[in-house]
Amino acid sequence: MKRKWGSAFVVSMAAACLVSACGQGNNSGTDNAAGGASKEKVTIRFTWWGDPVRNKVYNGVISQFEKKYPNIDVKAEPTSWADYWTKLSTQIAGGNAPDVIGMHQFYVSDYAERGALLNLEPYVKSGVINLKDFPQAVTDSGKVNGSLDMIAQGVTMSGQIYNETLFKQLGVQPPTMNWTWDDFINEATAVKKAFIAKGEGKDHWGADDESGAMEPVFEYFLRERGKDLFTTDGKLGFTKQDLEDWFAMWAKLRKDGVVPDAATEAQYTGVAPEQTLFAKGKVGITAIPANQLYLYQTAMPDAKVRLVGEPRMKNGRNGEFVEGAYLAIPKSSQHPKEAAEFINFFINDVGAGKIFKLEQGSPGSTKIDSVIKPLLSPPQQSEMDFISNRLKLASTAPKPPKGYNQIAADFTNAAQAVAYGKVSISQGAQQFFEQVNSLLGQ
Amino acid sequence: MGGTTLKPLHEVQKRTDLAARRYVILRTMSLKARTRNGQSSMAGYLFLTPWLVGLLGLTALPMIASLYLSFTNYDMINRPRWIGIGNYVKMFQDPQYLMSVKVTLTYVLLNVPIHLVVALLIALLLHKGIRGLHIYRAVYYVPSLFGGSVAISLLWKQIFGGGGLVSNLLEHLFGLQNVNLIDSPQTALYTLIILAIWQFGSPMIIFLAGLQQIPVELHEAATIDGASTSKRFFRITLPLLTPFIFFNLVMQIISSFQAFTPAYIVSDGSGGPLNSTLFYTLYLYQTGFSNFQMGYASAMAWVLLIAIAIISAFLFATSKKWVFYSE
Amino acid sequence: MSLTRVHWFRHVFNILLGILMIYPLLWMLGSSFNQENQIFRDNFFIPSMPTLANYVEGWAGLSGIGFDRFFLNSFFIVAMSIIGNLISCSMAAYAFARLNFRLRRFLFAVMLVTLMLPFHVTVIPQYILFHKLGWINTYWPLIVPKFLGVEGFFIFLMIQFMRGIPKELDEAARVDGCGPVRMYFFVILPMTVPALVTTTIFTFIWTWNDYFSQLLYISSTNLYTVALALRQFVDVTGQSSWGPLFAMATLSLVPLFIIFIFFQKYLIEGITAGSVKG
Structure with a gap:
């Protein structure tokens, strides 16, 4: 009996050593900078x-x-x-x-x-x-x-690329560098209409659905409104109304078939550039970080792709951030x-x-x-x-608080719930705010 | 029962040629009696030594550490701080956690029985001598060779995704438009269950090995005694296979509760769409490694351990009634 | 007459099922010979313009270290893991299945419980442990555990087999003065061949494919394994090398296939050699 307790003691001591080592990342290495x-x-x-x-x-x-x-x-x-x-x-x-x-x-x-x-x-x-x-x-x-x-x-800076070759084939006027959200909607709708006219409307769309992209596209949208994703003290920097407006804009495009349905968009999210809807020529416009331009160009040897800025708000501020x-x-x-x-x-x-x-x-x-x-x-x-x-247009955006990845995942989930028609726009926004507030409240 | 009587199993088993062969080997070695009562206990620990060293040196410490961490706010970088049962309380108010429980239970309830029945049926099919047996056996094992490779994830998306094989099939056969099983929250989980079942090779191999351990002499003796095929199956094959059915059952339950790879590779670690493939361990992994809440993840792990342990204990308790050991 | 019909039916069933099983293999094989930019365009698995370029590029490896090296590394780890598992698991299984000792039932329960904890939460403590031992970026963390029987799956599997061996054998052997050690070598092990073969096959395949622990413990490219190297070919933020990925993934299946074909024969012939062919 005694021996049994003895070994239990040894084990727990050793475990304690191990556990205390779990926090060691923070303590060591305070070497002087000017050595x-x-x-x-x-x-x-x-x-x-x-x-x-x-x-x-x-x-x-x-x-x-x-x-x-x-x-x-x-x-x-x-x-x-x-x-x-x-x-x-x-x-x-x-x-x-x-x-x-x-x-x-x-x-x-x-x-x-x-x-x-x-x-x-x-x-x-x-x-x-x-x-x-x-x-x-x-x-x-x-x-x-x-x-x-x-x-x-x-x-790098975010932007939208469009497939110039495709635009020419469809006879749609290409976007300009400083286009607005209205231009974006019109361009994407025009591309979709041209696809329908060609009889390809079933599995071709105007643009990718970016409603789940908290960063960077939604952040541009907010900054153009004079807001930010996060405040400097690590809280959400926008209102539920902002998010509802955002979801509503995409819901309209989705309803009109200008952007793909939720399942199709999910299928092509998070894949390598060469596997995207854009690279397959199934959408005309998509958002990318500018440094990936050459990846898309390499993946699409038969097409010419071009980069323009993220859409702007009429009379809005610059959304650009580094x-x-x-x-x-x-x-x-x-x-x-x-x-x-x-x-x-x-x-x-x-x-x-x-x-x-x-x-x-x-x-x-x-x-x-x-x-x-x-x-x-x-x-x-x-x-x-x-x-x-x-x-030249960029300013600094406040850094996200701890738990950024959970917040981004919650955002995508809320956007998807709306896109799949599981919840209404206001429910989706509500859901996101509740989740994030409980996360940041801790 | 029919007109023939079968001899008790153990009596038939004694006739095993093989046993006699081993026995002869032993005799020729003409060893002197050395066994005394009590030596066996020492021998037990002797044979257990490597495992015991592994348990105490490699397995127990990290397990105990994780149990301790489950009561802390450990974030992988700073020292863990004791927060009592906070993590355990939080779990049952966390909608995503509850979702992962639901997803996992669905997966276990469907995957375990289907997986095992398929593996058993195919093993029985392959066990009967048919021409080209080696080839079939190898072919049926192919899916299990892939494990969780990138190729499988690509292929599954291609088969069950929009515009894929299944989608086209459904359109041609039933006129259903734009079916995308893998990216619809209602169906995504089922495509993963199909993936798991499709990789039935491992339990199949264990069944095959188990079937192989049944001495041919048993069947021969029963045939001489006039037993029918079905009688031989139910009186000899099935009872002698029960230790392996039991093994596969326990192991499938454990591994299904811990299922991670299928969702991880097909949903790129997200558990999407809409958390419909958010397996328990996938959520645990996200919580620990992407959200740095390793304390919370540890608590989840221990709750899972307790759940599996209770189910396993129940299975072991009932096993006395239906698992046949020849000892 | 009816027997041949049953036979015929069984073959058709097997072939249909076989196609379902082997489809991914054909697809991967086809893609590995495809032009890299055609892989996601061709819908069928037969390449429109076959090429060997993917194999050449893939075989060149990563960061100047050839893929042959990764194969050798994987073979080494796999071989050691098989030896480790065979020795340590069969010893433990023998103890649990055949020997009486204090705490037997308790330790058996402990063995099962170690299988029930999701490994993700023991990763960090284990990493710290191996770091303290100075084993990071070596193969020790991948091999040593196998010699210490951490894979309870195989212990439990062997126990199930050993319990099927008639106890009369033990008694007969004991009467003849055979101690537990000789019993293990001359009675139990020879009778457990299907379990040992199963362990060999599974250890080979699972270790070969297991990239997670390899990812955590190995950092130098010259120590990379096949599974680890394959993960490096694809990066969604960059320029993925799909062609070489498919080529090397196809090659990496070859040893698995060979091992399986080779050992499954023993799985079938091992214990009942001579009598099964009837």
Whole structure:
């Protein structure tokens, strides 16, 4: 009997050790920012999301860096987007996060607000990271609650692409750069009508249904109304009426058959560019981040695709805000200085820029912008022109609170419930507000 | 009952050639008696050593840790803080959680019986010697080779999605327009159940192996005694197969309650459309890994464990009545 | 007469069912020879313009490490897992099924309970444990557990088989002075061949396909397995390599198929060798 209790004690002690280790991500690694570079060889680990094509580009940048910094070894640990965040959260929880991590605006709050990311401001001040060539809006887009927690590897702006070849075939006037929501509705309706006239109305539509896209399309819609998705103190920044107006606009388009029915839209949501309705020529217009323009163009060799801005509100404000992919350093890093040197090289080195080009959108540094511009293919150039054009209109959007992914999923669910006809528009809006308020209330 | 009488099973079994063969092997080794009472207990732990080390070293600690975390607000980054039974209370007010319970129960109730019956029938079909047996057996196992690969998810969307195989079939046969089974909240779950049943290979193999363990001599003896085919099936095959039916039943129930892969790959981890394929463990996974509420996820996991444990205990209790062991 | 009709009927049924079963294989095979930009356009599985390019590109692998390496890595992990499972699970099963010891029923219940907890919530504590052991980015976390019998599924499976072996055998052996160790080797194991074969087949296939633990514990590309490498070909935010994905996914099924064909023979012939062919 005694022995049994003894072993139970050992087990529970060991479990307690394990449990206490669960919070370790937050404690270690408070190295000083201005520490001198050590001569001994240091290995830093770098993780990003990517496919084989993209990974080649990143590996190219890494080998350039290693040539210039022979005392720093960079270990590449790429993962595809679908697995990236699961692995990263496990690594951070396990106290084993890489030293440089690819970060994204959708996820940054969850890490930053829980204190997992290093504030990079001291490295900027001490000159390890040089942001002189970064426009202020781009630098600011990496801040969470005023703390510079990530730095853009590339910035992008949202827009809508249309299939120019298809528009010509159907005889529809193409959209213009600064079109309005009314124009959007008219264009999409015209495309649908032309499809019907051709006898293809059954499985062809004017545009994709973006009603479930909280970010970026709904956010543009809100910002044009002078509001935001979130307030700076992490609450919802819009009213139920805003959401009802949004749902109503799409419900009308859906009823008229201008956008696909709920099931069809669900089938083609979250798929790779080459599998989308747009790439199959079944819709004429869809929303994308500008840096994916070339992916769609590659997937559609027989068509010419073009990019215009997100629709605007008549007499409304600019909806534009900076999006992109970022780099961050977790607090647990044992080599934050070397990690910061790597980030600096990534964003400022001309050689790195020439390799990286537009992999994650336009470079943050305007200097690199001008260096790589002559090296780009025509679709890449128009992509870059679009981004720099829209960037002038951009302002900062408040970062989402913790639990962003749940909020985005709730939003999509509410929009889908309306689209499937399960709930009315006001019920759908009500449902979303209740869910989010209970989530943020915690 | 008919005119023939069957000999009791254990008596027939003694005739097993094989047993005699092993026995001869043992005899020729002419070993000296070394067994004493009580040695067996030590021997038990001796054979259990690897498993015990694994249990105490690898399995128990993380399990106990997760039980502890279920009473905390652990968010994967900061130290867990004790919040009592908060997570357990929250669960029953969480509409998405309740939805996931409903989805999972539906899945279990449909998948387990159909899966097992299909696997058993096909195993019986294949067990009878027919020409090309090897090929059929391999062919029927093909779906199970894929596991949760990307190819399966693409294929399933292509077959059951709008404009897919089933959609076209329904249009041609019944004139139904634009049927999209996989993206309709009413039907999405059923396409996943079909997917699970289609991958019936593993229980089939276990049934086949179990059928193989039934000594041919038993059937031969019964045939000599004049038993009909159906009598042999119900008096010999089925009783001797019950340990494997029981095994497959318990394991299918456990794995169906924990079903994750089908929904994860087909709905890209969302559990959509409209949470209609939000399996219990999928919601648990989202809660833990995308929403950083690992404490809450742990609580969900332990509730599931208790539910499965109760059902399994019930099955084990009834097993004495219907599972036949020859010991 | 009626017998041949039954036979004929059975064959037709089998063939129809077989087509249903094998359709994805044909589709994948077809897609693997298709032009990459045609994969989502051709509705049928026979490629309009067949090519070998996908195989060439896929075989080149990731980040300069060839796909052959991933195959070798997978083979290594699978082989070790099979050995581990066969040894540890059969030992534990023997203890539970045939030996008497204190706490037997309790420990058996514990063994089953370990199967009932969704593994997602033990991932983090387990990761921390392996991290403390310094095993991250090695194969230890994937192999060692197999030698320590964590796969209760196989223990339970073997128990069911062992309980079917007549007890009289044990008694006879014991009378002849055979201890538990010899009994295990010379009575129980030979009689459990179908269970061991089943374990081998399942361990092969499940380990081969199991990407989740491989994803968490392996970071270096040169340690990648086939399952892990296949996940890298597709990224919805970038330029997915569908063609190479299908090509390598097709190749990755080949070992599974071979193993299955090879071992299923033993599944059938193992225990009743010689007498089944009648």
